Amino acid sequence: MANLTLIQAVNDGLRTVMKADDSVVVFGEDVGPKxxxxxxxxxxxxxxxxxxxxxxxxxxxGIIGTAIGMAMNGLRPVAEIQFQDFIFPAFDQIVSEAAKxxxxxxxxxxxxxxxRTPYGGGIRGGLYHxxxxxxxxxxxxxxxxxxxSTPHDAKGLLIASIQDxxxxxFMEPKALYRSVKGxxxxxxxxxxxxxxxxxxxxxxxxxxxxxxxxxxxxRAAAQAAEQRGIDCLVVDLRTLMPLDEExxxxxxxxxxxxxxxxxxxxxxxxxxxxxxxxxEHCIEYMEAPVRRVTGFDTPFPNTLEHHYLPDDRxxxxxxxxxxxx
Amino acid sequence: xxxxxxxxxxxxxxxGEPPGLxxxxxxxxxxxxxQIRCMDGRMLKLQxxxxxxxxxxxxxxEATLVGAAAPLRQEDWLWSGLREGGAAVMRxxxxxxxxxxxxxxxxxxxxxxxxxxxxxHKGTNYPSWSSVIGTQITxxxxxxYASMRRGxxxxxxxxxxxxxxxxxxxxxxxxxxxVWKVPAVFxxxxxxxxxxxxxxxxxxxxxxxxxxxxxxFPGIEVDGNDVLACHSAxxxxxxxxxxxxxxxxxxxxxxxxxxxxxxxxPTKYRADEEVEAWAKRxxxxxxxxxxxxxxxxxxGERADLETQLLAKIDAVIHEQEAAPPMALKTLVEDxxxxxxxxLRREYNEFIAVAEKLGHAQPGDGAFPL
Numbered sequence: 151m152a153n154l155t156l157i158q159a160v161n162d163g164l165r166t167v168m169k170a171d172d173s174v175v176v177f178g179e180d181v182g183p184k185x186x187x188x189x190x191x192x193x194x195x196x197x198x199x200x201x202x203x204x205x206x207x208x209x210x211x212g213i214i215g216t217a218i219g220m221a222m223n224g225l226r227p228v229a230e231i232q233f234q235d236f237i238f239p240a241f242d243q244i245v246s247e248a249a250k251x252x253x254x255x256x257x258x259x260x261x262x263x264x265x266r267t268p269y270g271g272g273i274r275g276g277l278y279h280x281x282x283x284x285x286x287x288x289x290x291x292x293x294x295x296x297x298x299s300t301p302h303d304a305k306g307l308l309i310a311s312i313q314d315x316x317x318x319x320f321m322e323p324k325a326l327y328r329s330v331k332g333x334x335x336x337x338x339x340x341x342x343x344x345x346x347x348x349x350x351x352x353x354x355x356x357x358x359x360x361x362x363x364x365x366x367x368x369r370a371a372a373q374a375a376e377q378r379g380i381d382c383l384v385v386d387l388r389t390l391m392p393l394d395e396e397x398x399x400x401x402x403x404x405x406x407x408x409x410x411x412x413x414x415x416x417x418x419x420x421x422x423x424x425x426x427x428x429x430e431h432c433i434e435y436m437e438a439p440v441r442r443v444t445g446f447d448t449p450f451p452n453t454l455e456h457h458y459l460p461d462d463r464x465x466x467x468x469x470x471x472x473x474x475x
Numbered sequence: 476x477x478x479x480x481x482x483x484x485x486x487x488x489x490x491g492e493p494p495g496l497x498x499x500x501x502x503x504x505x506x507x508x509x510q511i512r513c514m515d516g517r518m519l520k521l522q523x524x525x526x527x528x529x530x531x532x533x534x535x536x537e538a539t540l541v542g543a544a545a546p547l548r549q550e551d552w553l554w555s556g557l558r559e560g561g562a563a564v565m566r567x568x569x570x571x572x573x574x575x576x577x578x579x580x581x582x583x584x585x586x587x588x589x590x591x592x593x594x595x596h597k598g599t600n601y602p603s604w605s606s607v608i609g610t611q612i613t614x615x616x617x618x619x620y621a622s623m624r625r626g627x628x629x630x631x632x633x634x635x636x637x638x639x640x641x642x643x644x645x646x647x648x649x650x651x652x653x654v655w656k657v658p659a660v661f662x663x664x665x666x667x668x669x670x671x672x673x674x675x676x677x678x679x680x681x682x683x684x685x686x687x688x689x690x691x692f693p694g695i696e697v698d699g700n701d702v703l704a705c706h707s708a709x710x711x712x713x714x715x716x717x718x719x720x721x722x723x724x725x726x727x728x729x730x731x732x733x734x735x736x737x738x739x740x741p742t743k744y745r746a747d748e749e750v751e752a753w754a755k756r757x758x759x760x761x762x763x764x765x766x767x768x769x770x771x772x773x774x775g776e777r778a779d780l781e782t783q784l785l786a787k788i789d790a791v792i793h794e795q796e797a798a799p800p801m802a803l804k805t806l807v808e809d810x811x812x813x814x815x816x817x818l819r820r821e822y823n824e825f826i827a828v829a830e831k832l833g834h835a836q837p838g839d840g841a842f843p844l
Contacts, residue, residue, distance in 0.1 A: 175624075201624060207654055212647030215613025216620060222602060223552075223618035224625070239643070246607050247614070255595055255603035256586035257809045291810050315812040344815065392815035 154334045157327040159301035160190045160266070163308035164228065166338050168198050171226060174312060176203040178213055178230030178266075187232055188268060188327055214240035214265065218248050221263040226312060234269035234321060235278040241286070248317040249292035264311045264318045269297075270362045270413055271445075271459050272325035276452040282361075282414035282445070287319050288391040288423075294318040294343055295390040299364035301332040303388060306341030314343060323362035330365065346394040346401075352381030355469050356401045358424050359411040360387040363460060367411050370465035377466075380473050390420060395427060402428045406437035407472040413459050416444040438475035441468040479696040479728055482703040485756045487764025494707045498771045504545060504702055505766055506780065508537035508759050511561035513784040515733075517792065518577055522737040526796075527577045529591040531557040535700075535732030538758035539664050541565060542705025543727065546713045547632055552600040552622075554615035554633040556608075557736075558664070559601075560594040568596035574791045580798035586805045592736075609635060609642025612661070616648045619657035623719075630716045631659045632709075638669025640686065641677050649724070653691035658716040660709065661687075661724040664699065666731040667753075671744040687724035699729030700758040703765075729758070803829065803839040819844055 154162060168174050176191055182205040185192030194203035206213050210231055217227040231237045237244070248261045271280035288295045296311055296318055298304035304322070311318035349364060350371055359367040364386050371382035385401050387393065402408050408428060410421035421442040428440060443460045451458050482491035496504075515532040522530045533540055536558060544553060544562035553562060564573055575582035577591050585595060585603065595603040604611055615633035622629040639645055640663060652659050663683050665674050680686055687694025697708045705727055712723035730753035734741045741750075766772040803826065807818040814822075819842035829835045 207647075207650055209647045209650065211643045212613055212651045215610065215644060215647055216617030216651055219614035219617025219619070220621045221617075222614060223621035225621045227617075242607060242643075243610060243613070246605055247610050250605065251603065252811070253809045254585060254588050254593075254605065255809075256584050256588065256805075258584055258595060258597045259603050260812075294811070392811070392817060395816055395820075 151333045151335055153331055154301045155328045155331050156298070156301045156304050156322070157188055157190055159304040159334045160308060160322060161192060162334060163305035164191065164194060165197070166305070167309055167312045168194065168202060170338060173224060174202070174226045174228060175220065176228045176230070177206050179208055179232050180205060181230050186230060188324065190266070190322070191230065210236055210240040211243060214243040214248070217263050217265070218243060218251070218261045221261040222251070222259055227263045228312060229263065229265050231265060231267040233275075233279050234267040234283055235281045237267060237283065244287070244293065244317075244319070245290050249290045252316065253292055260315060261317050262315050264308070264320050266320045266322060268324035268327070269321045270323050270325055271450060271455050272362065274452060274455065277449050280450040280455065282412065284321060284390055285414060285419050288420060292316070293391065295321065296343060296388065297321045297323065297361040297390060298388065299323060299326065299361050299386050300330060301334045303341050303347065305334050306339050307343065307388065309338060310340035310343050313340065318343070321361065325362040326365070341388070343389045344392045344394050345389070346397040347386040347388055348401075349384040349386050350382060352383040352405070354381045354405055355407045355409060355473055356383045356385065356405045357409045357411060357465070357469070358385050358387060358398065358401070358421075360390065363411045363413060366460060366462055367465055369462040370469060373462060373466050374469045378470065378473070380469060382469060398424060398427060399432050403432050403435045406435045407475070408436070408440045409443060409465065409468045409472055410440065411443045411460050411465055413445045415447045416442055417447045419444055438472040441472050443468045479698045480704045480708050481698040481701050482707060483701045483761055483765050485700070485761055487761050487768060489765070491704065492707070493703050494710060496706070498769070501766060501769070502771050504541050504706070505762060505772060507541045507561070507565045508702065508762065509777065509780055510564065510784050511537045511540060512759060513781055513788055514561060514564070514573070517785065517788050519737060521577070521792070527591050528579070530577070530737040531592045531735065532733045533558040533561050535730050535753065535758070536664060536666055537561070538702035538705050538762065539699045539727040539729050542702040543632065543634075543662050543709045543725070545706050546710035547630065549599060550629055551713070552602070552615065552618060552629065552631045554602060554611045554631060555594070555604050556611070556635050556639065557592060559634050560592065563594050563596050563599065563601045566601065567599040568594060568601060570788065570791045571794060572596065574795045575798065578795050578798065580795060581801045582795060582798045586809070587801050588805070609639040609644030611635070612639070612642075612644040612648030613651065615659055616652045616655070616657055619652070619659040620655055623657055628717045629658065630713050631657070632662055632713070633659055634662045634664065636669060637663065637665040637667070637674035637677055637683060638672065639663075640683050649687070649690040652722045656721040658719065659722045660712040660716055661722060662709070663724060663726045665726050665728050667729070668731050668735070668741070668745065670735040670739065682726065684724065684726040692722045692724065694724040694726060696726045696728060699727030700756045700761060702758060702762050730756070800836055803835060814842060816844065
């Protein structure tokens with residue numbers, strides 16, 4: 151066991167699979183000698199050579215398109231998109247090609263590949279270094295969407311994603327890169343793609359969250375317990391597609407009161423899917439309307455980002471409102 | 476066209492250095508060209524009869540397909556656009572799979588998921604193609620990188636049309652290919668038209684071939700109605716790639732004699748005179764004259780060969796008309812390696828209704844949840 155930050159755990163995960171599997175190649179913008187703008191790939195070019203970790207020309211479309219071709223021809227590409235905000239030039243390659251290849255070819259061709267990308271706000275990055283675009287991708291059949299919130303899960307989910315037979319969008323909460331630390335096992339281990347994690351047990355209110363919102367929700371849940379004696383069940387979804395639907399419904403039934411938290415905009419956001427699932431499959435267990443605490447349906451701001459992002463006070467307010475309903 | 480590589484003049488006379496092919500090899504090229512023309516004709520008839528939905532013909536482009544595919548080895552990859560299906564058949568795609576794909580039936584290796592005219596053949600490295608223009612270019616470059624990294628001498632032929640030279644994939648693909656020096660040959664078939672937009676309206680560059688040097692490798696114009704010129708240029712580019720000397724772009728200048736597809740009426744946007752002028756440059760007639768001169772094909776033999784080819788194609792069509800119904804579970808299979816919980820549930824909701832309506836076959840039943 152080592153006590154690592156989330157970004158160190160990502161680096162450790164990459165090293166672990168690169169050691170075990172010579173077909174794993176890591177590439178993107180500035181990921182080579184520089185080690186990436188956040189240093190996720192630090193030291194990989196030195197330790198594994200330029201044929202295993204390398205810089206590409208500055209084209210997201212080219213990075214993802216060539217990654218698909220590599221995956222179709224025996225490599226296991228791990229492509230980095232420097233900020234999730236920059237992924238849209240590659241949207242077509244991800245949505246029309248990587249995600250649809252297995253289906254359209256009747257299983258004859260596949261694209262087992264991982265796209266790593268830092269997402270989310272909290273770094274004063276403004277409109278184009280802060281977005282949370284998970285809903286665009288979770289809506290895409292054929293793609294898996296994974297978001298870790300702890301160093302342990304970052305490594306285990308990343309290894310599982312690289313070994314997975316399908317394309318995975320691995321979204322890393324950049325706000326947590328260096329702000330969370332935790333025990334990370336040495337060597338290879340995986341965390342199942344499609345199993346949620348229960349962060350905190352409780353019987354009064356269920357809170358669904360993922361990524362950078364998990365520590366925010368944990369703080370709010372602690373305050374709810376301390377100030378009001380409300381016991382929250384906190385669920386970290388971890389894999390948005392495919393979702394652990396049975397786990398989600400089970401958690402809703404346990405309390406009958408639900409809050410969903412994400413920093414992405416609300417309209418057609420991931421919380422809408424959670425709300426709809428609950429409405430369709432276990433409305434009879436519900437004691438209160440589902441509350442969503444989310445970013446605004448606006449572009450991402452800069453100076454007022456701390457108001458845009460859900461914080462523990464807004465989450466606590468939602469907990470109290472469903473509890474008191 | 477004056478600068479384009481030409482070996483056979485439109486009248487079939489030799490004006491360049493023919494590739495060193497045996498008579499049998501020369502004859503095989505002719506048969507492949509005839510087969511493409513025959514397949515196009517039959518598919519169009521099936522479409523007009525309402526048996527299949529869509530055809531994107533290669534009529535007029537036969538020399539480009541056959542000439543550019545012939546120099547490839549079995550293990551080389553051919554990344555296609557809409558019109559390269561005939562090259563796939565030439566390299567080993569069974570005619571039955573070609574026709575099954577046109578029918579999008581239960582025998583189709585793509586399980587009827589793609590619309591007509593979207594072929595694939597794993598056995599000869601002819602990958603599944605999407606309808607989005609230019610996206611296969613970067614795939615071919617990435618796959619060529621993978622071949623190179625393993626130390627193989629496999630070459631990737633990456634086909635696209637004049638319209639695709641305006642796409643993101645063209646720029647990204649050629650740029651990455653030049654930087655990585657991958658074993659690829661870009662085959663741009665300039666057939667004059669991207670649906671209704673003339674190739675002259677795609678770029679202000681002096682030619683499509685002129686773009687390649689900007690990416691650090693040669694671009695070569697070839698008379699795309701001259702199968703020997705296409706063969707010769709491709710053979711040289713393939714060998715250059717195999718030797719590790721990097722990519723080449725060939726621009727095969729030809730003409731799409733029919734509409735963009737069976738859904739298109741080209742008389743709305745182009746002049747009859749233009750079509751008639753290109754008809755005089757027909758790639759099959761030109762090559763036939765050369766082969767007759769050389770004694771490889773006899774006068775009048777073409778009609779017999781076409782009769783034989785059509786009989787073969789018709790027999791396959793009859794087989795495919797009798798394909799079994801599509802298994803309904805293919806609706807949700809192959810989205811992921813395993814069918815996930817939410818798709819099993821969605822399917823089960825659907826099949827409950829389908830069974831009530833009598834639309835389900837044995838084997839279509841629910842998934843365990």
